Amino acid sequence: MSTRILTKADLAGLVADLLSAGTRVVAPARVDNPQVAAYRPIASFDEARLDGPLPPRSPKEFFLPPTEVLLRWQKKKDGIELQEVATEHPKQVILGARPCDVAAVEILDKVMGWDYRDELWFGRREATTIVSLACRGVDKSCFCTAVGSGPDAQKGADILLVPSDGDAYLAQILTPKGQALVEAHAQRFGEASGAEAAKSFREAATRKVASNLPIEATKLSGWLADNYEHELWKRLAMRCHGCGACAAVCPTCHCFDIVDEPEGIDRGVRRRNWDTCQAGKFTVHASGHNPRGTQNERFRQRVLHKFSIYPKRFGELLCTGCGRCARACPAGMDLPEILGQIAKLAGAGVPTGGTK
Amino acid sequence: MNLYQPYLMRIEEAVDETPDTRTFKLVFQDPKVAESFDFQAGQFGEYSAFGEGESTFCIASSPTRKGYIECSFKEAGKVTGALRKLGVGDTIGFRGPYGNRFPVGQMEGHDVVFIAGGIGLAPVRCAIWNVLDQREKVGDVTIVYGARSVGDLVYKRELEGWAKRSDVKLWQAVEPGGEAPDWKGEIGLVPAIVEKAAPRSADAFAVVCGPPIMIKLTLPVLEKLGFSEERVFTTLENRMKCGLGKCGRCNIGPVYVCKDGPVFSAKELKALPQEL
Amino acid sequence: MKELRQIAAKLLTDGAVKVVIGWEEGPRGARAAFVTRPEDAERLIFDARCVQNLATYLSPRRRHVVGLGKAAVVAKPCDAKAIAGLIRESQVKREDVVILGVRCGGVVREPTMPASLTAETVADRCGICETREPTLYDHLIGEPQPEPPRVTRREEQIAALMQKTPQERFAFWSQQLERCIRCHACREVCPMCFCEQCVADKTRPVWIESSSHPRANFAWQMTRVMHQAGRCVDCGECERACPVGIPLNLLTRYTAQSVEKRFGHKPSDDPSIAAPIGTFRSDDSQEFIR
């Protein structure tokens, strides 16, 4: 599709237009701690920090909230009455999200849509237009290039903004939804220019990230599937606490729990809550038997799900290389480091030798 | 209606199978759902006790019996504890049917062996009745069922009925020490009884369900008897939440038990990581 | 460092221990190391980036670590307090662990930071810490250390918070706990959270809801801090582990202040000193009881 130019002033204007039309705008923004940003709804463009630090949490919560009501029930004289929850959602625009975060949303469409379609997920998906912003690379823990993506990846975005000359962004319009947004606010978008600056931004960012982890993680699934009992797993997670902070901040981790909560003696709600395979109780049977009894096994599950199970089932890695898990880990578990180790081991088994 | 919204069902009958195991006969409140609801032997559902949560059990009645479903469960936790407190006339929630099925159709013209331990008889019972309701379509029917003690045997009335039938060979067993004074069945563990029963294995099908250790020890016996591992089926009881292949909980190796299972052939089971 | 590596290697060579738990250089700064071969003792480091409390790994619920066999653990003074806590509460037997005490001049806030201590970089807890060396150890390693830069950021924040009305404090914590996602990282990293089954995971009955709404989050943090009262060694790990940046140490520190004020108790690495909750004096102050 086409390319336009969007100046910072016009972007501010676009946000104002959207907000006044009642659209929720979610962007990386300041929170009380000045070192930290978070994706959150903003009340004006001033609150957004598009160039700020990487928010510790991905924006997946705007599609799969940490806790959400699935239904409400109430006891009546002649039984139970159920109240459904809405699967339609008000319009929102996610602005300035990183390409790694945005790619995750499209990856998750697969699991949310195969066979049974999760309307709660897709209700939010359909109500959302995603305007991503190419990233200059955050730090040494970034490895998006190793998972077949990149700091300027388009996947999942409706519009991709790339910093260009001065304070303008080159806007690549990628989907009909993106096109509709541009058409509805045509006066904010100008004729495309500054393609050279945008190109060099993209190249510099890609170079920066690519040097962090020069492997092809897409080629690990065979080794992973064949080496379930490998020595590597037996000592891999000694330092892991099993806290699941990695899963909480991960843009692609989507496992959940379903719980009932009474809200009085005759009524209550059923919720789904984020959950994590890193918690011991995740798989424990009612009998007390736990098929994944130790942290090493649980960590192996996390790696396998992302780099073997999901790709085999859905054709793509369940990882976008954002590096949040490594940054969030209080114990120094480091997924890029582990992938590097696996790539080295897999070297012999991977015919194309995508490992160094 | 979103995916997680259950159907409401009325408890028509409640039978205590053992001191901690109960069977419900359930009828859909909405006649339209009752009309259209269909399932296959081996499928499961998510049953809810409102206020406590959902629990996963197979459908224990046969798809040949229309208009209702049955489930049997053992009190083990929060939800099963709450379900056990419910009785005739109470409302529970049901989502399903989910998962794959026993290949009942393929069994036509062949001998079938059903092997179960404890509450594991529930999913097998579904297949048993499915086959017995079309008895003429299959060859010999052998049932081997064991429990820890006489008191732990479930579906006692049906066991009596099967014992009386001339077209069913029933082997009942309890573990040593679990027998009552008037116990006429076998004493021993299920794998040993299967070996003793030694059903004809040529082209025969077997359906096995019970505690993980029982399944683990029974499969080699069947192999020894000459059963093809492609014709031996079991049903896995992983912890599940959604039943829809989303929540990730039942994932082992490359499979989502709730979608690719719960029924697996012995051959498929061998290929899975030993995370059972 | 040389001394530490030599002792670790010797312990492993002699078979006195099967694993030495210390720190190593990781991709994002110092992190826990599990050294099982004498030649790997070279990996061990100790400097101001060794933030993590390694006592957590001695907790019996860490089955995969326990499975390695008898452990030696490198312990800063605050880590030694946690080990003492585990011994005091019968989770670890003194003779089952070899403690390699290290003299400590404070650590930085995050293991990713450079190892230089300034008022800006020093961890809040070290800014008030008065313990330069542990008293609970089998080997004491390192040169005497200078006092870390004195900072009282946390104490000032607490004092400011306590100046406010309860309603304002409630609003403050509501806002903070709005972010909580109930991953329980605060619990999992805590050396003193060793329960086989946490009350937050109980289902019959559900005392603390597992959903991450503020109602449940309040119940969780109030309970967690209550269970830590008089037991918390102020290692700061709960706050550091929190992936959403909730200032949990304001709660644990305030509780420690209250416990000290009321019962004269400070966390110590002497396992024979009883924790204040779980014991009592018949003349305890009861000004709040009618």
Add this chain to the structure above:
Amino acid sequence: MATEETKAFEPKIVAFVCNWCTYTGADLAGTSRLQMSPNVRVVRLPCTGRIDPLFLIKAFERGADGVIVSGCHPADCHYTAGNYHARRRFAVFREIADMMGVDNQRMTFSWVSASEGNKWRDVVNETTERVRNLGPFTEYQSLSRD
């Protein structure tokens, strides 16, 4: 509607009391026909030592505007020392609650013996009036996000 709006706020107060002293004292207050505000619901437990701070949290979660914890006077515990343990526990808990913004005025701790029916009446009436003045604990009750 008009009548609802003018209806005065009646606080809901949950009292957790020990079986041996305060419960008997409350019983005495009742059998002595002492006038007390009807806002207090009594939950009887074996001993104040059995009263987990979670009970108080749960009470607030489920709509209580105030709570009372009451048991035997020092040296009078049926189990020798349960009340001493409780004293330490609640000394700390009320400060944690205070730090988190749960106004300590919503919590009453008292020793009421089996013979102190009058004291129980006073504890009940004073607590009710104090909580009435504070108003409903809407902050806590509205914590649930949706």
